[in-house]
């Protein structure tokens with residue numbers, strides 16, 4: 336059985352957020368599909384695995400059915416947390432936003448920013464969730480990338496930064512130009528799944544537009560990041576080695592939001608999106624620490640902090656309880672600090688009760704994997720908890736902590 340001591344820098348806990356119909360489900364499925372294909376092929380060095388996966392995919396669709404699904408992209412572990420997109424589930428959306436470190440906001444290239452995208456965006460603002468945008472449905476009649484970028488600026492009051500320039504649109508959507516690397520990715524319908532584009536030089540007729548779009552990207556980045564601003568003022572062209580970390584810093588700080596595009600439906604643009612997730616969204620190690628308090632301490636200053644480290648005492652937040660047809664009741668947790676071993680006792684600090692953890696599972700789209708332990712920064716499902724509900728903290732009984740609550744702030748009414 337696998338023990339998990341994940342490298343915290345190589346984990347991404349992400350949500351995919353969107354207006355209904357923008358393509359959240361399709362994008363999520365495509366991500367699981369590509370990551371599944373490359374992971375399987377990478378493991379077995381056998382084209383048959385891809386074929387099996389394709390058949391399986393055609394038969395039932397690779398759908399997210401769990402509150403968190405683990406997948407891999409290159410040597411990164413990506414946990415996709417299901418963020419309900421419906422208005423009536425607002426508190427559930429907020430709860431899921433609390434446990435992820437970054438999000439992909441999906442837009443419809445024709446509709447742009449819709450009222451419900453605004454609402455989810457504001458919730459993400461409230462939790463300061465770093466974001467990248469994916470302008471989906473570039474194949475659709477009426478699709479306009481730039482218009483969508485402008486709407487993100489105007490309607491969402493954000494600073495979008497296009498890191499791609501689409502080559503064509505609608506039925507003529509041929510590929511994208513990566514403005515960071517100044518290369519073109521051209522969709523290749525003939526290619527095997529899992530490698531659905533060719534990297535080529537920028538077509539001549541796009542050379543001017545690409546240079547202009549890159550200048551805009553660098554100007555936006557300079558406004559968002561001091562290091563690039565210094566180079567910009569000196570008149571020095573920043574290198575890729577300077578641009579990539581600067582985009583990452585700006586994304587995490589929310590001073591600029593990278594925008595990519597594609598058509599999930601037609602398998603276009605999903606892989607560059609995954610590259611952007613890994614390159615720009617934060618790792619659990621980038622978060623300084625999670626706040627909480629000692630439930631027994633009555634004093635005024637009773638605040639406690641747990642750092643994202645395996646060396647710290649164990650603490651985790653329960654964010655979803657689901658019933659699995661095979662396993663029964665599964666409790667989904669985000670581990671913030673320390674290590675949790677299967678079969679050990681933990682404290683539910685809010686209720687002041689001890690509970691025993693049964694088995695620990697990592698949920699993949701097509702299988703579940705039992706693991707012996709789970710460490711800081713990771714998201715898993717555990718069995719055996721009888722008296723714990725969402726929003727509660729599980730922690731090391733010797734080091735009690737109640738993690739900051741996720742309830743809405745109570746307004747203070749002043750009586751004159």
Ligand code: GDP
Nearest residue numbers: 355356357358359360361472475598599600601
């Ligand atoms: P969700 O409600 O955000 O989860 O959206 P879905 O993924 O269910 O997609 C909504 C509709 O848009 C479905 O009919 C999809 O087939 C369609 N769709 C998704 N992605 C694309 C795309 O890239 N291009 C086009 N033309 N349609 C798409």
